[in-house]
Each structure stands twice: as structure tokens, then as C-alpha cells.
Amino acid sequence: MTPQVLQRFARLDERLEAVLALLHTGTHADIGSDHAKLPLRLIQTGRARRCIVVELNPGPLALARRNVARAGLDNQIDVRSGNGFSPLHPAEADSASITGMGAGTIAGILRRAEEGVLPPTLVLQPNDNPAPIRVWARESGYHLTDERLIDGYWPYPVLRLLRHPGPDLAYQDLPLAAALRYGPHLLREAGPLLAARIQADVLRLTPLAAPGRTAQLELDAAQDALKVIEP
Ligand SMILES: C[S@@+](CC[C@H](N)C(=O)[O-])C[C@H]1O[C@@H](n2cnc3c(N)ncnc32)[C@H](O)[C@@H]1O
Incomplete structure (x- = not known):
């Protein structure tokens, strides 16, 4: 070569x-x-x-x-x-x-x-x-x-x-929707890129969320994820 x-x-x-x-x-x-x-x-x-x-x-x-x-x-x-x-x-x-x-x-x-x-x-x-x-x-x-x-x-x-x-034990003790969306290992690691991404999701989804809407489920997952990375 x-x-x-x-x-x-x-x-x-x-x-x-x-x-x-x-x-x-x-x-x-x-x-x-x-x-x-x-x-x-x-x-x-x-x-x-x-x-x-x-x-x-x-x-x-x-x-x-x-x-x-x-x-x-x-x-x-x-x-x-x-x-x-x-x-x-x-x-x-x-x-x-x-x-x-x-x-x-x-x-x-x-x-x-x-x-x-x-x-x-x-x-x-x-x-x-x-x-x-x-x-x-x-x-x-x-x-x-x-x-x-x-x-x-x-x-x-x-x-x-x-x-x-x-x-898969990676998901153990984590809120499932949050872990599926953001990743069980990434949530445990709680790095700055993931934190920025979750916070951006919360900002974007808050005005869209209402009972019964997909945006509400996604916002719930983002807020659960925040609780994992910022206990
Ligand atoms: C956006 S490019 C990504 C190229 C490379 N994997 C990368 O990450 O830089 C996606 C490539 O996958 C090919 N592709 C899409 N669907 C496919 C499939 N079902 N089977 C094989 N190749 C596929 C496309 O032709 C294209 O070349």
C-alpha cells in the first residue's frame, strides 16, 4: 500500500x-x-x-x-x-x-x-x-x-x-422510558453532553405537553432522566 x-x-x-x-x-x-x-x-x-x-x-x-x-x-x-x-x-x-x-x-x-x-x-x-x-x-x-x-x-x-x-441488567433500577430514550449506561455516567440534551428536551417539550399527548410522555421521560443524573 x-x-x-x-x-x-x-x-x-x-x-x-x-x-x-x-x-x-x-x-x-x-x-x-x-x-x-x-x-x-x-x-x-x-x-x-x-x-x-x-x-x-x-x-x-x-x-x-x-x-x-x-x-x-x-x-x-x-x-x-x-x-x-x-x-x-x-x-x-x-x-x-x-x-x-x-x-x-x-x-x-x-x-x-x-x-x-x-x-x-x-x-x-x-x-x-x-x-x-x-x-x-x-x-x-x-x-x-x-x-x-x-x-x-x-x-x-x-x-x-x-x-x-x-x-439486560443495565436497565435495573432505572425508569424504563427514560433509560430507553437516553440510554442506561449514559444515564449512569451522567456526562455533560447527555445533560445538555435532556435539558434541551425539557425546554422543547414543556410548551407542547398535555395529558394524552406523546409530548407529555416524552417530557415525563426527560424529567425522570434529570432525576437520575441530578439526584
Ligand atoms: C448515510 S450512509 C452511511 C454510510 C456509512 N455507514 C457512515 O456511517 O458513514 C447510509 C448508506 O447505507 C446504505 N443503505 C441504506 N439502507 C440499506 C440497506 N437496507 N442495506 C444496505 N445498505 C443500505 C445507503 O445506500 C448508504 O450508502
Whole structure:
């Protein structure tokens, strides 16, 4: 690989670096990869032995193929055309990531995965409130083992899930709606980014809330979250 190519893929943006930091794996699948920067860096840093890139759309698929070929990593990164997990065989991947999409879209991709195809480790980075992913994880036998909130254009949540039997104890002793909306680990950590986000929600929702409205339920969750982080 030339120094120019190494330089080109030297560092990812902060949200993808946070995803990278939560992975150390054998075969990794990046679903909706676009530029394939995450799989390239996973291989270059030795954090994955092999990657599978999945892309639905022709433009990003061609870009991924080009970037992988330019980096000379075709033998370790397999670029596949397809929707969600459908191009993967059962138990083929040890881990997977889905990043840079809405939480509802990510949860939909996870729900549509065929039996046996989802790997035991998932690292997910939605661009909006991750509640649909946390709901899916609780219904689907995945525990939330790590959560980060990354400062960027807006605060980017990053979630690490591990398949595990039994109830997820991360939610124990927390108000459920608040934990699903803001994250059980993030609430316990009570960092400044989360505090600012909850306070902004309280300000935004207060004039909209009234009995029976969704805004009231969201405001209740935000106020419960404030009680956790500011006991
Ligand atoms: C906003 S980009 C994010 C790219 C990259 N993951 C990142 O975080 O920078 C979303 C990409 O996912 C692809 N995509 C959307 N839905 C998909 C699906 N169901 N299966 C595979 N790829 C999908 C889109 O074509 C697009 O390239």
C-alpha cells in the first residue's frame, strides 16, 4: 500500500472512530457501508481479520469497491451488493456495524435479518434517538454492553450490543422510558453532553405537553432522566 493511500484512510471522523474502538473481531460485516472507510480502518488497524461490506445502492457500492481496490485490500474485504443482512450466510460474521442512518431504519434492518445471520456482537450508530434499537435489543436477546455519545454535528449515539440470555441488567433500577430514550449506561455516567440534551428536551417539550399527548410522555421521560443524573 502506498503512503498516500495509508494517509487517505489514516483517521475516521469521531463517530466512526468511536465505532472502531468498540470492535476487536474476526470477521466483521459493515451494513450500508457507502465509502467502506470503517472496514478499511478495521483491517488496517488489525481490529478485524476479514470484512464484508454490504451496500444496497449502486453509487456507494461502486465507491466501496473502488476504495477497497485502491487500498489493495480485496483479499480481506469482500464487497457485496444487497439489502441489510441478506447477502450474509448464517454464522458467517462475528460482528456487524450499521452506522449513519436513522434508528428506525437500523432497527428495521435488524428485524428483517434471517434466522441465524445476525452475529453475536453489534455496534450501531444511529443519527437520531436510539430508543427503537434499545427496544429491539431487549426483545431480541441482546444486552447493551457499552454506550457513547460523541460530539459532532449533533450528539451521535454509539451502542454496543452482545447476544446474551436473560434480562439486560443495565436497565435495573432505572425508569424504563427514560433509560430507553437516553440510554442506561449514559444515564449512569451522567456526562455533560447527555445533560445538555435532556435539558434541551425539557425546554422543547414543556410548551407542547398535555395529558394524552406523546409530548407529555416524552417530557415525563426527560424529567425522570434529570432525576437520575441530578439526584
Ligand atoms: C448515510 S450512509 C452511511 C454510510 C456509512 N455507514 C457512515 O456511517 O458513514 C447510509 C448508506 O447505507 C446504505 N443503505 C441504506 N439502507 C440499506 C440497506 N437496507 N442495506 C444496505 N445498505 C443500505 C445507503 O445506500 C448508504 O450508502
